[in-house]
Amino acid sequence: MSHPDSLDVLLTPRRESSLVHLEHLPAREGQQGAWPEWADPDLVAGYARRGVTAPWLHQVQAAEAAWAGRHVVLATATGSGKSLASWLPGISAVRSATREGLGTSIAALNRRPTVLYLSPTKALAADQLYGLQSLLRDAAIGDVRPATCDGDTPTSERDWVRDHADLVLTNPDFLHFSLLPRHRRWQRLLRGLRFVVVDECHAYRGVLGAHVALVLRRLLRLAAHYGAAPTAILASATTGDPEQSAARLLGVPAENVTAVVTDTAPAGRRTVALWQPPILDTGEAFPEDQPTAPDTPGPWRPSGAPEDGPRRSVLAETAELLTDLVRARRRTLAFVRSRVGAEAIADQTRSRLDDRGPADPRDLADAVDLTATVAAYRGGYLPEERRELERALRTGELRALATTNALELGVDIAGLDAVLIAGWPGTRVSFWQQVGRAGRAGAEGLAVLIASDNPLDAYLVHHPEMILGAPVEATAFDPGNPYVLAPHLCAAAAELPLTEPDLETFGPSTPDLLAELCTRGMLRRRSTGWYWNYARPEDPAALTDLRGGGGPPVQVVEAGTGRVLGTVDAARADATVHAGAVYVHQGRTFYVEDYADDVAIVTERTVGYRTRSRSDKHITVLQTQVEQQCGPVRWAYGTLEVTERVVGYDRRRLPGLELVGSYPLDLPEHTLRTTGCWWSAPAEVLYDSGLTPADLPGALHAAEHAAIGLLGLVATCDRWDIGGLSTALHQDTLEPTVFVYDGYPGGAGFAQRGYALVRPWLTATRDTVAGCGCATGCPACIQSPKCGNNNSPLDKAGALAVLGLLLEHAPPQ
Structure with missing residues (x-):
């Protein structure tokens, strides 16, 4: 049951000033269509037993297009029933073999229609399998065999899937590394391939999107080799230009793709609240998962706002709000950008619940342990642990889950009352996906965006039109890279x-x-x-590595038992499981005794502190492939080495996270050899443009942010594919320098494109900054959602001076 008064639970008198903006999204009536004539009657009966007496109109339109052999993209909101549009034609096609009496001979089995389902995460594939198995049971269909197959699947089960499964649920990584290279062993699946379902296709953006587009081309090529001509069914969140994006993903003309974008499912009334934590007055804090420059000014405040001191941590605020929602029996997801944040919110929520005891008499009567109803969900858990958490959330055993964006995608979790979003998720597509988790299946729901101390977040909650009134982003990727x-x-x-x-x-x-x-x-x-x-x-x-993982994951192993607790991505391991680190796993704390050879040995230990790593990062110019001197400005493109090393860590006392001590670490450097473009100019020339030495860091930093944000205009990329660094004095150029580089080993061609089209690129950058109506900088011009220094220092006026100088001395195009 969904509660329309969830906001009242949060709006205590003490918190009323934290509510910056409230938006009510009205309810919408649904529009139903008729079941297609070709739909399998047993499957239709199964849907009816589940309460689906008639499909929504957009489901019918998408399913009809797919059955007719047209590629289709269904771009509607979270909870609008996109799965039915895929499984209705898919299962009906598989069952057609039985209805037509093809028999059970080896030859008949080799001609039997098959369906391949691709999802960006293992969690989503597992959830889809759960839903499929339930649907087939309700439909009393025993002759359709679904199965997941991915890197977690044991060899014996993988053999069964290859030989017998009709509906195979997997991910692009398994396709690339296993299925396609060994396609002769999978020829039964490929020969019968009727539909390829690409779920949550908006997740494939940037370099990942380019990789997945080429994996799909390879798949369709091999299917054609075995005599199949599968139809693609793509499901997406509401996104910009879905038809063009789907066509580029598949490698077909846009006119060959049918886009269904009108959502005809009913929607309950949703309330979206924009929230800013109160002024910090208790010393309470949580570690943010973004490094902060040690000597930078405080967070941005909206024009006219008082300088009222630092605000409470977004993680502490989210934990308190989540605590109240759990005590009020509201089922809630709390989204957070980092794995550390997910564990911190869950741990602090359990601690608050334990301190205060049950609030609802029903909990006391039922002997409900509130702390057991809260958990964290993130990458790095073992597969069986993830499946158990998903099951417990579906059944209601869990009231709250603090999660990374792993649950942003289409895992079917109905009946949630509220969603808390701890910090801006980076894109409007992600924001609306997370909001869509609240009040699914036509029920009312509450979504609260809680601003972090990043200036970008503060700007957004005070400028709701930037979130609620702006169109969602189009998916950018270039398979021709x-x-x-x-x-x-x-x-x-x-x-x-x-x-x-x-x-x-x-x-x-x-x-x-x-x-x-x-x-x-x-x-x-x-x-x-x-x-x-x-x-x-x-x-x-x-x-190639589709996701740029940078090496095998590090296993976290419990000393004494040898039990694997989980894994940590190679790129994050030095910072999170170094010797002396505190590793948190579902509220249990472990001390890292040793870290070597892709294994971290840990011992469970109760400690009164947390650890935070310190790192050093710099760029070295390895080779200048091409350069131009235009007046005082030198423009260059070449090979760079981006070096980062964790140099030490701090211990911080709980709960206030006061610094206890700092300790050095002797860990190896990690290098990214990539390509980038850069420009440099003598400091005196910049001073002649009106800048002072004190202005220079903020001006260069702001110009770097703006340029990265606008690179997508001349290179088909996403800002998350790009890295940058600005410095008032670089060791190789001996001048103030700004670097923009590809965030992938070997480069990805984005910076090269920027160098080739630097004049239109920087013209658009300057015009965007100059045309923005803000006074000192905002996300529409110089602030970045991925800045590691909390968007500080930034100087909008200085950036305009820098960009003006660059355009005055830009190379001719």
């Missing part, structure tokens, strides 16, 4: 020799790249096509 395309051409050639017709499949830059790969000895050209050079030692699929 040669840095991404080249290794996929190698993988494709190893799967099946590339031929002339394949050139169109992979795009116009393919012929030149194939010639280059042959020159480098990766491929061999023959009269019949391009072949992988099997004399090479590399596994062609291992030439």
Whole structure:
């Protein structure tokens, strides 16, 4: 049951000043359609037993288009029933083999229709399997066999899936590393492939989107080799230009894709609250998961707001609000950007509940332990632990879950009363996905965005039109990027020799790249096509990592028992599981005794402090591939080495996180060899533009942010694919310098494109900053949602002076 008064639980007299803006999204009536004539009658009966007597109109439109053989993208809100539009044609196609009496011979089984479902996360695939199995039971359908298959699937189960499953649920990573390279063992699935379902396709943006687009091209190519012509069904959140994005993902003309964008499902009334934590007056704090510059000014405040001191941590505020919602029997998700934050919110919520005891007499009567109804959910948990948390949330055993964006996607969790969003999630697409979790299935719900001390968050909650009145972002990715395309051409050639017709499949830059790969000895050209050079030692699929993980995950192992508690991404391990670190797992604290060889040995220990790592980062110019001197400004592009090393850690006493002591660490440096563009100019020239030495850091930093935000205009990329660094004196240039680099090993071509089109790029950057109506800077011009220094220092006027100087001396285009 959903509670319309959830906001009243939070709006105590002490908190009323924290509510900055309230928006009521009205309820919407649903529009139903008729079941298609081709729909399997048993499946229709199964839906009826689940209360679905008729589908929503958008479900019918998408399913009809897919059944007719047209690729379709269904871009509607969270909770609008997108799964039905996929499974109705998918299961009906599989059952058609039974109705048509194809028999059970080996030949018949090899012709049996199959469906391949791809999701961006294992959690979503597991949730879909749970829903499918429940649906098939309700429909009394026993001759359709669904199964998940991913990196967690044991070999014996994987063999069964390969030989028998009709509906295979997996992810692009398994497709790339396992299924496609071993396609001959999967030819039963590929030969019968009728539908490819790409769920939450808006998640594939930037370099990941380019990789997944090429994986899909390889999949469709192999399916055609085995005689299949599958139809793609793509499900997306409400996003900008879904038809074009879906076409680019599949590699087909946009006119071959049907976009269904009108949501006809009923929606309950939703309340969206924008919230700013109160002034900190108790010393209470939580560690933020973003590094903060030690000598920068305080957070931005809206024009006219008083300088009222630091505000309470977003994590502390979220934990207190979550505590009250749990005590009021409201089922809630609390979204937070970091894994550390998810554990901290869950731990503090349990502590508050334990201190105050049950608030509802029903809890006391039922002997409910409130602390047991709260948990954290994040990456790094073992698969079985994730599945158990998902089950407990569905059944209501858990009232609250503090989660990273792992539960932002379409895991079917109905009946939630409220969603707390701890800090701006970075994009409006993510924001609306998280808001859509509240009040699903037509019930009323509450969503609260709680501002962190990042100036961007403060700006947004005081300018609701930037969130609630602006269109959602379009998905940006470029499958023609040669840095991404080249290794996929190698993988494709190893799967099946590339031929002339394949050139169109992979795009116009393919012929030149194939010639280059042959020159480098990766491929061999023959009269019949391009072949992988099997004399090479590399596994062609291992030439690229879809998600840029940077190495194998580090296992967290409990000393004495040898039990694996979880894993930590390689890129984060030095900062989180170094020797002496405190590792938190579902409220239990572990002390890291040793960390080496991709294993962290931990011992459970109660300590009165938490640890926070300190790191050092710098950029080295390895090779300047091209440069131009235009007046006093030097423009360059080349190879960079971005070096980062964790140099120590602090112990901070609970609960206020006062500094207890700092300790050095001797850990290796981690380097990212990539490509980037940069410019430099003598400090005196910048001073002549009206800047002072004190202005220079903020001016350069703001110009860097603005340039990164506008690079997508000239290079098909997402700002999350780009890194940057600005400095008033760089050791290689010996001048004030701004770097913009690709955040992927080897580069991704984005910075190269920016260098080639620097004048239109920086013209758009200057015009955007100058045309923004804010006084001192905002997310629409110089603030960045991914800034590691909390968007400080930033100087809008200084950035305009810098950008004006750059355009005055920009190279001709």
